[in-house]
Amino acid sequence: MEFPAECKYTKEHEWVRVEGDMAEIGITDYAQDSLGDIVFLELPETGTEIKREDSFGVVESVKAVSDLYAPISGTIEETNEPLADTPELINEHPYSDGWIIKIKMNNPSELDTLLDAKAYEAYIKEIA
Amino acid sequence: MSNLRKTPLLEIHKSLGARIVPFAGWEMPVQYSGVMDEHKAVREAAGLFDVSHMGEIEVKGEGALDFVQLITTNDASKLSSGEAQYSLICYPDGGIVDDTLVYKISDDKYMLCVNASNVSKDLNWIREQLKSGMDAEVRDLSDSYALLALQGPKASDILDLLTGGCASKIKTFSFGFITLFGENAMVSRTGYTGEDGFEIFIAPEKAAELWRALMEKGEQFGIKPIGLGARDTLRLEMKYTLYGNDIDAHTTPLDANLGWVVKFEKNNFIGKDVLCRQKEEGTKKKLISLAVEGRGIPRPGYEICKEGKKVGRVTSGTMSPSLGIGIAMAYLEPDICEPGTTVDIMIRDKAVMAKVVRAPFYKKTK
Numbered sequence: 001m002e003f004p005a006e007c008k009y010t011k012e013h014e015w016v017r018v019e020g021d022m023a024e025i026g027i028t029d030y031a032q033d034s035l036g037d038i039v040f041l042e043l044p045e046t047g048t049e050i051k052r053e054d055s056f057g058v059v060e061s062v063k064a065v066s067d068l069y070a071p072i073s074g075t076i077e078e079t080n081e082p083l084a085d086t087p088e089l090i091n092e093h094p095y096s097d098g099w100i101i102k103i104k105m106n107n108p109s110e111l112d113t114l115l116d117a118k119a120y121e122a123y124i125k126e127i128a
Numbered sequence: 129m130s131n132l133r134k135t136p137l138l139e140i141h142k143s144l145g146a147r148i149v150p151f152a153g154w155e156m157p158v159q160y161s162g163v164m165d166e167h168k169a170v171r172e173a174a175g176l177f178d179v180s181h182m183g184e185i186e187v188k189g190e191g192a193l194d195f196v197q198l199i200t201t202n203d204a205s206k207l208s209s210g211e212a213q214y215s216l217i218c219y220p221d222g223g224i225v226d227d228t229l230v231y232k233i234s235d236d237k238y239m240l241c242v243n244a245s246n247v248s249k250d251l252n253w254i255r256e257q258l259k260s261g262m263d264a265e266v267r268d269l270s271d272s273y274a275l276l277a278l279q280g281p282k283a284s285d286i287l288d289l290l291t292g293g294c295a296s297k298i299k300t301f302s303f304g305f306i307t308l309f310g311e312n313a314m315v316s317r318t319g320y321t322g323e324d325g326f327e328i329f330i331a332p333e334k335a336a337e338l339w340r341a342l343m344e345k346g347e348q349f350g351i352k353p354i355g356l357g358a359r360d361t362l363r364l365e366m367k368y369t370l371y372g373n374d375i376d377a378h379t380t381p382l383d384a385n386l387g388w389v390v391k392f393e394k395n396n397f398i399g400k401d402v403l404c405r406q407k408e409e410g411t412k413k414k415l416i417s418l419a420v421e422g423r424g425i426p427r428p429g430y431e432i433c434k435e436g437k438k439v440g441r442v443t444s445g446t447m448s449p450s451l452g453i454g455i456a457m458a459y460l461e462p463d464i465c466e467p468g469t470t471v472d473i474m475i476r477d478k479a480v481m482a483k484v485v486r487a488p489f490y491k492k493t494k
Contacts, residue, residue: 036159036162036357037162037164039447040423040424040447042424058476060425060447061163062163062164062357062361062446063357065425065427
């Protein structure tokens with residue numbers, strides 16, 4: 001199981017990768033593995049404001065529905081269009097091609113509340 | 129999961145990396161390589177399922193046939209020894225106790241294979257119907273059998289390798305006894321996937337040996353182990369009902385479009401009067417198939433609306449791995465059951481259009 005060092009994580013199994021004031025968000029390797037084959041995503045329009053810890057969308061595997069929670073607050077600038085037709089990208093490349101949204105952060109200090117890779121890995125070991 | 133029962137194959141499932149979940153009081157594999165991959169393997173090659181949680185109930189004695197006729201809706205007198213039929217056990221009010229396969233082993237011996245979640249309920253119900261003078265004995269054989277299902281277009285090639293060509297001689301809905309690893313196994317050409325295949329009842333001590341042998345013989349054909357996840361998507365694509373989801377004590381065989389296994393011309397059976405009346409008067413609801421027109425996956429419990437009015441709920445629903453669309457079953461009033469009728473499935477407060485279609489969803493292309 002992968003835990004890229006440059007990402008920050010939540011206990012709800014989302015990851016965040018920061019570039020300037022932009023943050024790329026996806027679900028972790030652990031999350032995609034737990035869900036199984038991902039077959040459907042429901043995402044908000046670009047321009048939508050999302051608030052930390054609020055549900056901003058839904059990811060569905062063949063057998064399960066799972067909410068996506070915002071790790072940090074901001075405005076959605078971009079959603080990963082190819083996921084509409086190839087949601088399996090999340091299973092195959094959860095930290096690269098399987099990214100879900102890009103947001104413009106409005107409170108970067110929220111990043112301090114997230115787990116780093118080591119802490120998240122330890123958390124996974126704890127719950128596994 | 130300490131109070132859960134274990135099939136003799138649990139350690140094998142774990143060693144294959146299966147995800148294990150509690151199901152009907154058992155620790156069962158829900159998936160190995162993934163639902164999509166496993167589903168495809170069964171449709172295109174072969175899959176091996178551990179369904180040892182299923183229950184087996186034997187009815188024995190001079191009066192075995194009469195008793196089976198009383199408690200089931202299909203006509204067991206049509207069976208020759210070595211044949212099986214799909215049937216239903218009903219309450220007097222027509223509600224369904226369980227669905228079952230009835231196997232005729234000999235003139236005085238029948239076996240019912242029933243749902244794991246219903247074994248003790250079924251046994252109690254069946255025993256209550258046994259009145260003195262009936263000359264039938266009811267035994268729970270569930271602990272005497274492990275059950276493996278080998279399903280898919282390559283199933284008979286694989287089982288033939290293990291049985292010296294005996295398997296392919298068994299006709300659909302028939303069964304035979306074949307010695308496997310020194311034990312008498314009951315090999316039935318039946319299944320719950322819509323594919324050709326077999327269900328093999330074998331002594332629990334020999335189940336692991338049989339599993340390994342089938343995986344080994346099947347390797348060249350692309351066999352894969354299959355969990356409950358794909359078992360559900362496979363049966364749903366065929367519109368095979370699942371007890372607890374699509375049928376239960378509050379639905380009758382006629383509601384569920386299972387009238388074809390209710391034989392009104394046979395002598396008395398439990399539920400007959402009510403079902404006769406229902407047949408004459410018509411049902412108030414019908415189990416239909418829905419194919420989602422837009423994007424979205426229907427799940428059990430989702431509401432169904434027609435012109436803004438609530439008309440029913442999804443009983444089973446999934447993304448169909450073969451078709452790539454959302455599919456569902458639901459009970460609707462008869463006037464909106466015609467194929468082509470459109471309804472809305474409420475998915476997270478949004479109306480997603482779905483169309484009533486003819487079953488099965490998935491049709492084999494040869």
